[in-house]
Amino acid sequence: MEVLMSFQANSVHAVSRRQSSVLVPTFSRKISNTRVSVKPIGMVRNSKLFNSVVASVQPIEASAVTPFDNTLPSKEVIDVWHNANAVCFDVDSTVCIDEGIDEFAEFCGAGKAVAEWTARAMNGSVPFEEALAARLSLINPSLSQLQDFLKTPPRLSPGIDQLVKKLKDNNKDVYLVSGGFRQMINPVASILGIPLENIFANQILFGSNGEYAGFDKNEPTSRRGGKATAVQQIRKAHGYKSLVMIGDGATDLEARMPGGADLFICYGGIQLRESVAAKADWLVFNFKDLINSLV
Secondary structure: OOEOOOOOOOOOOOOOOOOOEEEOOOOOOOOOOOOOOOOOOOOOOHHHHHHHHHHHHHOOOOHOOOOOOOOOOOOHHHHHHHHHOOHHHHHOOEEEEHHHHHHHHHHHHHHHHHHHHHHHHHHOOHHHHHHHHHHHHOOOHHHHHHHHHHHOOOEEHHEEEEHHHHHHOOOOOEEEEEEEEHHHHHHHHHHHHOHHHHHHEOOEEEOOOOOOOEOOOOHHHOOOHHHHHHHEEEHHHOOOEEEEEEEEHHHHHHEEOOOEEOOOEEEEEOOHHHHHOOOOOOOOOOOHHHHHHHH
């Protein structure tokens, strides 16, 4: 008999898996030399107020070293960002430095094979549900392995705690919408002060003896287009007039659609997926750009 098993960490401290701090200030990123032409939404530059805002959000990573020209937001993008009622964040390689399922796979001894599937899923080359099932089958985790894995806290991306605080100070609701697993995301939400009911993610299932028994296929994030569906549900349930999605992958970009996210901000500070970044309304490499742009 399959039962839904959840694990609640006793305590979560902001410390790194590999370092003494949960915030790791440096990382490397590869960017192709291929020029990508992007036309951001209406580049209006005649407002003094807008000019002052733009001055405050000049990309920390100089745009001259990237092949993208959407690192400087348009007036329309800034307006949506300022007026958004809610912001939805991807978790892996956005809120957190790591891809949670890859880290868990490494912990369970299936790291390389699972990482290859993750890359394919995030680039949109295979259906997400297929990649999710394949990765979990390769890991074949037990409940005890998951509990042991969760004893080490997650590594947060630099500045995410400040950004979430700034958003909440500006009366914007914050959500975590992830193709990862609720058991791994609960501690992240606790660190950032995000209500657990604001998590939309997958759930690993275990049998009565703690053996792996699949995943909850009723979760919208377990299948292709799931993040878009989750964002639509969030917006409809709360009547938000404007909502923003922030992430790094193809599944995050999908959330920008009618009835879903009005704006997609691509975070390229950990993983820069060029096909996704090129289609973003705003590309940032440092969360300070978003923090500085908020009034």
